[in-house]
Amino acid sequence: MSLIEFFSHNTRELLALTFEHLFLVAVSTGIAILIGVPLGILLTRKPGLSKPVLGFANIMQTVPSLALFGFLIPLNIYLFHVKIVGGIGARTAIVALVLYALLPIIRNTFTGISNVDPAIRDAGRGMGMTDRQLLLQVELPLALGVIIAGVRVATVICVGTATIAAAIDAGGLGRYIFRGLRANDNTLILAGAVPAALIAMGADLALGYIERTIQFGKTIGAKSKKFLWSGVIAVLVGIIVAYFIAGKGAGAIAVGSKDFTEQVILGEILAQAIEGKTTLQVVRRFDLGGNLAHEALAAGEIDVYVEYTGTALLAILKNPPVTDPQEVLRRVKAEYARRFKLEWTEPLGFNNTFAILVRADDARQLNLKRITDAARVSAQWRAGFGQDFMSRADGYPGFAQTYGFHFQEIREMDLSLTYRALAEKQVDLIAGNSTDGLISRYGLAQLEDDRHYFPPYDGVPVVRQDTLEKHPELRQVLQKLGGILTVDEMRKLNYAVDGEKRQPREVAREFLKLKNIIQ
Amino acid sequence: MSDLQKAIEFSDVSFTLPDGKTLLSDLNLSVDQGETLVLLGRSGSGKTTTMKLINRLIDPTAGTVQVEGKRTVDWDPIRLRRRIGYVIQEIGLFPHLTVEENIGVVPRLENWPAERIKERARALLTLVGLDADRFAARFPRELSGGQRQRIGVARALAADPPVILLDEPFGALDPITRREIQREFKTLQQELKKTMIFVTHDIAEAFVLGTRIALLKDGQLILLDEPQALLHSQHPEARAFAECFNDAQGSGSRA
Numbered sequence: 001m002s003l004i005e006f007f008s009h010n011t012r013e014l015l016a017l018t019f020e021h022l023f024l025v026a027v028s029t030g031i032a033i034l035i036g037v038p039l040g041i042l043l044t045r046k047p048g049l050s051k052p053v054l055g056f057a058n059i060m061q062t063v064p065s066l067a068l069f070g071f072l073i074p075l076n077i078y079l080f081h082v083k084i085v086g087g088i089g090a091r092t093a094i095v096a097l098v099l100y101a102l103l104p105i106i107r108n109t110f111t112g113i114s115n116v117d118p119a120i121r122d123a124g125r126g127m128g129m130t131d132r133q134l135l136l137q138v139e140l141p142l143a144l145g146v147i148i149a150g151v152r153v154a155t156v157i158c159v160g161t162a163t164i165a166a167a168i169d170a171g172g173l174g175r176y177i178f179r180g181l182r183a184n185d186n187t188l189i190l191a192g193a194v195p196a197a198l199i200a201m202g203a204d205l206a207l208g209y210i211e212r213t214i215q216f217g218k219t220i221g222a223k224s225k226k227f228l229w230s231g232v233i234a235v236l237v238g239i240i241v242a243y244f245i246a247g248k249g250a251g252a253i254a255v256g257s258k259d260f261t262e263q264v265i266l267g268e269i270l271a272q273a274i275e276g277k278t279t280l281q282v283v284r285r286f287d288l289g290g291n292l293a294h295e296a297l298a299a300g301e302i303d304v305y306v307e308y309t310g311t312a313l314l315a316i317l318k319n320p321p322v323t324d325p326q327e328v329l330r331r332v333k334a335e336y337a338r339r340f341k342l343e344w345t346e347p348l349g350f351n352n353t354f355a356i357l358v359r360a361d362d363a364r365q366l367n368l369k370r371i372t373d374a375a376r377v378s379a380q381w382r383a384g385f386g387q388d389f390m391s392r393a394d395g396y397p398g399f400a401q402t403y404g405f406h407f408q409e410i411r412e413m414d415l416s417l418t419y420r421a422l423a424e425k426q427v428d429l430i431a432g433n434s435t436d437g438l439i440s441r442y443g444l445a446q447l448e449d450d451r452h453y454f455p456p457y458d459g460v461p462v463v464r465q466d467t468l469e470k471h472p473e474l475r476q477v478l479q480k481l482g483g484i485l486t487v488d489e490m491r492k493l494n495y496a497v498d499g500e501k502r503q504p505r506e507v508a509r510e511f512l513k514l515k516n517i518i519q
Numbered sequence: 520m521s522d523l524q525k526a527i528e529f530s531d532v533s534f535t536l537p538d539g540k541t542l543l544s545d546l547n548l549s550v551d552q553g554e555t556l557v558l559l560g561r562s563g564s565g566k567t568t569t570m571k572l573i574n575r576l577i578d579p580t581a582g583t584v585q586v587e588g589k590r591t592v593d594w595d596p597i598r599l600r601r602r603i604g605y606v607i608q609e610i611g612l613f614p615h616l617t618v619e620e621n622i623g624v625v626p627r628l629e630n631w632p633a634e635r636i637k638e639r640a641r642a643l644l645t646l647v648g649l650d651a652d653r654f655a656a657r658f659p660r661e662l663s664g665g666q667r668q669r670i671g672v673a674r675a676l677a678a679d680p681p682v683i684l685l686d687e688p689f690g691a692l693d694p695i696t697r698r699e700i701q702r703e704f705k706t707l708q709q710e711l712k713k714t715m716i717f718v719t720h721d722i723a724e725a726f727v728l729g730t731r732i733a734l735l736k737d738g739q740l741i742l743l744d745e746p747q748a749l750l751h752s753q754h755p756e757a758r759a760f761a762e763c764f765n766d767a768q769g770s771g772s773r774a
Contacts (some may be wrong), residue, residue, distance in 0.1 A: 123611035126574055126684075127625050127674075128600030137624075141615045 003190050010191075018195055020171035024090065025158045025199070028097035030234070032154055036102050037147065040109025041135065050110060057103035065164045066289060068096045073168070073295040087301040088285060088292065093162070093170035100161050101154035108150025112143030144214050152207035159200040163192065167259060167289030168296075173199075178259055178287060252281040253467065253474065256302035259287045261497050261504070262352065262435055262490065266306040268508035269481070270461060276518035277477045291315065298340050303467040304478075307344075308352055308457040312336070314393055321394045325351070325456035341465045345475070346482025350490040353457045354389065355434035355446045359422060363445035370450040374429060375403040383407045384427035386415030394455050399431075402453045419444065434487055437495025459485070484515050525549045525588070526682055526714040527573060532582035534568055542568045543738045546582070552681075555708060555715040557729030559722060559760065564735040566718040570684050573716065574603045586682070601625060604675030604683035604713075608691050611671060612659040618644070618670055619655040625678040643673035648703060665696040672704065682714045689724065701727050722749075722764045734760065 007014055043050040060068075072095055075086035085095050116139050124138045140147075166174030176192030179185070253274055257267030264286050271282045285302050294316055296302045312332040313319045317339075322328050329344065336342040356371050368374050383405075389395045390412055399405070411427055416438075418430040423442040432439060434446065461478050468475055485493075489511075496507045512518045527550040534543040543565045550556045558566040571577045572584050575596040584591045586599060605611075612621050622640040623631075631639070641651040647669040659667055668688055675683050689697050701724060708715065708728070719725055725732050726746045734742040734749065736756045742749060750761045 119607060119611055120613060122576065123605065123607055123613075124624075125576060126600060126603075126605035126607070128597050128603075128628060129624075130597055133628060138613060142613075 003187055003194065006187050006191050014191070014195065017171065017173050017175055017192075018199070021159070021162055021173045021196065021199065024093055024097060024162045024165055024170060024172055025155065025203075028094050028158050028162075029101055029151065029155050031094065032098045032101035032105050032158075033151060035098070036105030036150075036154075037109050039102075040106045040147075041113065041140075043106070043110045044113045044139075045131075054103070054107060054110070057106055060099045061103050065096060065100075065161055066167060066292075068099065069093075069164075069168050069289075069292060070295055072096060073292060073301065074299045076299075087299060088168045088170075088288065088296045089301075090165075090170045092168055093165035093172075097158050097161055097165070101158050104150040104153040104157070105147070106150075108146050108153075109143065112146030112150075113139045115146070116142045145211055148207060148211040148214060152204060152211065155203045155207060156200050159196060159203060163196050166287060168292055169285045169288060175287065178289070252283045253304070253471065254283045254285050254302040256288055256293045256296055256305035257284075257286040258293050258305070259289045262494050263293075263306065264504045265493050265497060265508055266348070266459065268504050269512060270304060270306065270478075272505075272508055272512055273477050273481060273517050274474065276512070277480070278471070278473045280471060280474070297342060297462065297464065300464065300466075304461055304463040304474075306348065306459050307462045308459055309344075309347075310353065310394070310455040310457040312462075313455065321398075321455045323452040323455055325458060328456055329458065329460070336462065337465070342462050343465050343468060345461045345463060345478040348459045348461070348481060349483040349485045350435060350487045351456050351458050352433055352435045352487075352490070353449075353454045354394075354431045355436075355439065356449070357419075357422060357430050357432050357439065357444045357446055358428065359425070360443045360445045362428070363447075368445070368447060370448045371403050371453075372450050374447055375405050378405055378407060378429065381407055381428040382409040382411065382426075384411045384413055384418040384421045384430045386418060386431070387412060388415065389431045394453075396431075399453055402451050435490040435494055437491050437493075437498050440491055441495060441499055459490075480517060484517070526552045526554070526586070527716070528585040529569075529572075530583050530585075532572065532579045532584055534565075534572065534577060535580045541738055543572075546740055548733055548740060548743055550714060550716065551730075552714050553712045554730045555717055555728055557725040557732045558716065558718045558735060559720065559725045559732050560735035561720060563737075565738040566720075566735055567686055568738075569735070570686050570716060570718055573682075573684060574600050574605060601629060601678060602680050602682065604678075604680040606671045606675045606683065606685040606688045608687055612667055612674070614659055616658075617655065618657050618659070618662070621659065621670060622674045622677050624674065629678055639677060640673075643676055644670075646676070646707070647673045649673075663696075664692050665700055668692060668700060669703075672707070676711070680713075682716075685715060685717045687718050687720070690719075690721075697724075704728065722760045726764065 039053065043053060063071075069092060072085060072092045073088060077085035086092065113135075120138060120142070121134065124134045129137065162170075162172050163174035163177055165172050166178050173192040173196045176188050177196075178192075180188030180190075180192065255267050255271040255274070257263040267284065267286050271284055274280055275282050285296065288296055288302075288305075293302070293305050294307070297305060309325070309328045309332055310321075313328055314321060317332065317335050319331065322331070329347065333344045336344060356374070358368060358374060362368065366373070366377055368377075385396060390410075396410075407429075411421070413421065415432070418427070419432060419436070419438040419442050421427045422430045422444060432444070438444075439446065461481065463474065463478065493507055493511060496502050497504050509518070529546045529548050532543060532546040533541065535541045546565075546569065548556075558569055560566050568577070572579055572591070573586060575591045575594065578592055586594065586603075591599065613624070616624070619637065619640045622643055623636040626636045626639060641655065644651040644654055649666060649669055654662070654666070654670075659670070662670065671688060672685075675685075689700055692700065705728060717725075717728055729746055731744060732742070732746050732749055733740060734754075734757055741754055741756055742752055744752075749757050750764070752758065752761070
């Protein structure tokens with residue numbers, strides 16, 4: 001589908017996401033101005049502070065945004081009973097964007113005022129201006145052009161960084177970009193990236209125009225004061241609206257998911273099962289990137305999401321790999337209850353582990369069933385692995401050692417591309433995900449992990465203990481979901497969304513009906 | 520009670536920077552009301568420091584400065600400065616304000632009604648020889664050096680202060696414009712009868728404008744007398760300035 005076609009089919013969604021994006025940028029830049037300009041002025045009065053303050057703002061700029069989100073989510077900072085920092089959603093995205101936007105604004109306010117000619121400042125003081133009058137009538141008007149230049153840089157930074165806010169359910173054009181990256185769909189990536197770039201360019205041009213007009217030295221008076229105040233009021237209204245939107249309705253169950261197709265489908269399955277079986281209201285907080293779903297669950301921002309036993313053991317609890325599925329589940333259950341007050345319920349039934357895959361033809365001709373069989377004939381083979389498999393604790397080095405593989409060549413590429421590379425005979429063996437819909441689409445054969453090298457990645461809903469106490473009916477629903485999904489079924493659901501481009505919501509409903517969970 | 524006659528009085532005034540460098544030492548001088556005292560000296564001789572002590576941009580590290588019989592440290596600096604007009608080289612005009620707004624700065628700080636500020640600005644423009652209709656709405660960058668300097672003088676006069684400080688106001692002008700504007704200023708001076716402190720390193724200017732001349736060198740007062748007396752002084756610094764003056768007069772007569 002071409003980009004133009006995509007836009008004409010999805011105009012309403014595009015507009016909604018664009019609006020969310022603009023909203024994030026406007027509120028963040030507005031708050032950054034309200035904090036940064038006074039702070040910059042303070043620095044000109046107390047130059048001793050300029051090193052630590054500018055140093056802090058500088059460091060904030062170098063913190064990667066996902067790391068910053070991860071740091072902000074568990075925080076709980078309240079101001080007059082309103083939560084201002086912490087959790088997922090627009091609130092945390094705005095806090096992070098403000099931190100990124102501060103540096104150029106503080107720095108330009110400070111330099112703009114510091115660079116006012118000392119002779120002009122002396123003239124003002126000599127004429128009997130108080131410090132305040134000197135600031136408002138001389139220094140700020142003369143520095144305004146430089147300050148606006150700082151706001152311009154901050155705005156462009158915000159437009160760019162706001163695309164990442166989709167990773168914590170804050171919306172915006174980043175949703176298209178993340179979805180596109182996940183589905184390996186360039187049109188979708190561009191659908192997010194092109195409008196974001198246009199917004200950045202538009203903001204840059206508009207503020208550049210204002211900057212030039214002001215430097216020409218005309219508009220400082222009652223009019224611009226009114227303009228300034230209406231801007232301040234608009235930002236404040238925006239903040240209030242943001243908190244209103246960001247708050248999760250009291251008593252509702254928030255279902256989360258990570259940011260790939262299978263997780264969104266599983267999130268829908270949980271959500272619709274809860275909606276169908278209880279009277280509880282459900283809020284969907286999907287597409288949480290990295291470990292953010294876990295952070296959000298631990299912080300009480302969501303109540304439940306599906307986690308994989310192996311991921312919890314290795315990436316969250318940082319334990320060494322264990323291969324017995326029962327043992328892994330036992331360990332994560334105990335540790336989660338103790339450390340996070342979170343409960344693992346019934347496993348859904350499928351194991352999303354690494355699947356060592358070969359072409360079905362090869363498997364038949366060479367009579368390959370187990371990985372050991374492949375290791376014997378692989379001396380001339382080329383392998384294709386994702387970056388993730390090459391680097392993780394339960395990845396390639398241990399795998400090659402356990403089975404004694406010596407490939408002729410190893411090609412490291414994006415995981416989603418390895419399936420096609422295998423089908424097109426560019427490589428002969430890959431490590432895919434066992435539930436990936438592409439396995440059936442390309443007719444690939446999975447080899448049995450006969451030496452039990454890979455830890456199990458059983459999908460299990462993880463839920464907050466306090467939520468279960470408050471809503472005991474939730475436990476029954478989650479028990480009903482125990483064992484309903486085989487690997488093969490999960491593959492089909494994934495393929496329905498990734499391959500057939502159907503909506504996760506629809507795919508999940510169909511499945512639950514088929515299993516008689518809902519009517 | 521003779522203090523009341525003196526507009527400004529320095530008694531044993533020194534000013535030393537925190538790093539120990541002395542910019543002014545043991546200065547004693549007084550300025551009569553309606554007099555124009557010229558502070559003459561090379562760059563770094565302490566002229567501008569003396570000036571800034573009067574409107575309290577700095578406080579003396581020793582001794583006292585009195586304005587209208589009251590020590591500057593006892594004055595509220597803001598009130599003091601609004602009673603003292605201040606003209607510095609052309610750069611002192613605010614680049615973001617029009618000519619009219621520049622002239623109106625102090626009246627606006629004093630909360631004059633807008634109509635009165637406007638009238639005052641126009642009257643002052645006429646007084647310094649500029650057409651109010653043509654210049655009121657212009658910005659400083661749209662003016663020549665001489666015009667800017669006239670605006671600077673007009674701005675210092677705006678709230679009708681009894682004392683005016685002028686720190687090398689004509690320093691950046693070409694010699695011809697400078698001559699012109701000095702003559703106009705002289706006329707203005709006689710009309711207004713203000714107390715003026717005028718800083719310059721140009722002895723010819725000092726001769727045209729000064730009632731008395733205070734010659735400074737390295738932060739010390741060398742001579743305080745009427746202009747003619749400077750020409751007969753035996754002090755080497757006075758003679759150096761006198762020679763400059765004679766050279767200039769000499770070349771002037773040959774031309």
